[in-house]
Amino acid sequence: MQVEVLAALAGGELEPVSRPCIDLDDEGVVRGLGKGCSPSRRLLPGVVVLPALCNAHLHILDASIAEAGETLPLNELVELPTGLKYRLLSSLGDEEIAERASTVAARAASEGALYAGVYAELGARGVELVRKIMSAPGSSARILAQPESKSLEAYSRLLREVGGVGLDTALDLAPWELKQLAGEARRIGGHVHVHVSETPELYRSRDYELVLETRPSAAIHLTYLSPEELTELARAGIGLVFCPRSNMYHLGRLPALSLIPALARETMVALGTDNAAWVPPRVAEEMAFAYIAAHSPGRSSAEALAETLLRAATLDCARLLGLEAAAVEEGAPADRLLAAALPEAQWSGSLRVTLVKRLSGAPVSILQALLAG
Known part of the structure; x- marks a missing residue:
């Protein structure tokens, strides 16, 4: 089958191509693009x-308690074990959590978000719940398990069993323990993600210095870090995950988003939506919000920002999570490609900018579903 579309973002660099002909075989695999x-x-x-x-950073279990504690500060919502989130989750049965959160996860998949890095609170119970919730056809999740007790032994066990763990802060373990955990992850090809300088208290604790020393796979939020501190993390090869809507909602502050194109030249940069209880997990909205918040005059800076944000919400995000995403190129399965009805692209001055701002x-x-329909 040959399909002609208005435009495509082709290859690993997301190169805009006008009116390409996509050649698909009987298995729905791209055999040519020209x-x-x-x-x-x-x-x-x-x-x-x-x-x-x-979606590089998602707490999906709390989708089951949407808008709970809307007026509470962040620490009263999510602090383990006394935060409202944990009290409410403990009051719900597994079936109820799974049913509610699966509805939200399925909607995200229907909007084209097929890959996610998902924190799994509640230990082994949470891991099984996340596996069930993130099981929409075609979806892939990097589960980042959280033990119920913050000990090196508990984190190491989950890392070996699940392949990834998520820490609330770099202070959850002693510095030598975090260094040992991150080293173990590198040896086995696992993932250690850590919330870093999300709040002013964490920034004042110099948590980012612990992260520089221990080098986990990814640092998340980075809300209070200076450009110089962000650059240090990037040059250390630590993946950087930004969640600007959550930061603005909970703290009224944004990280240094305008630095994202420069950071992406040093390391993997990705976007996440954070807690589904308070910020709907819509990656396209996150991308548009980040672009508008970081935009400054100048066509070249706008184009670079749009290109980087598109990669941060697609291919680079999946690479950071160790998941196999498909670029629009030969060999790509059509069930891993997104088709967006975006007629403005016909007269747009920049396809990338139009996608970033208007995709939401x-x-x-999914392209295969569109063709089948």
Whole structure:
């Protein structure tokens, strides 16, 4: 089957291509991407094809307590074990949590977010719940388990069993313990993610210096770090995950988003949506919010920012999580590509900027599903 679309973001660099001809075999795999479709091709006017979206940081279990404690400060909501989140989750049964959160996760998948890094609170129980919740067809999750007791032994056990762990702060373990945990993760190809300088208290604790010393896989939030401190983390090869909507909602502050293009030249940068209880896990909205918050005059800076944010919400995010995402290129399965109805792209001055700013309002579907329909 040959399909002609309005545009595509092709290859690992998300290169804009106008009116490409996508050649698909009988298995729905891309066998060619170029110009010159046959007259019998299938025409999809107004459709832009790009890699599926990725959410680098998601707490999905608390989707089951949406808008709980709307007026409470962050520490009263999420502090373990006394925060409202943990009290409410402990009052719900597994079936109720799974049913509620699965609805939210399935909606995110239907909006093109096929990959996610998901914190699994509640120890082994939470891991099984997250596996069930994130089981939508075509979806892949990097589970980052959290033990019920913050000990090196508990984290190491979950790292070996699950392949990833998530820490609330770099202070959850002694410095030597965090260094040992991060080293073990590197040896086994696992992942250690840590919330870093999300609050002023954590920043004053110099938690980012512990992260520099111990080098976990990824540092999340980074809300209070200076450009110089962010650059240090990036040059140490630590993945950086930004969650600007959550930071603005909970703290009224944004990280240094304008630095994202420069940081992405040093390390993997990704976007996450954080707690589904208070911030809907919509990756396209996160991308648009980050762009508008970081935008400054100048076409070259706008283009670089848009390109980096698109990668941070698709291919680079998946790479950071160790998940296999598909670029729009030969060999890509159509069930891993996103098709967005975005007619504005016909007259846009920049396809990348239009996608970043307008994807959240566009009807989207997985390319294979669109063709089957």
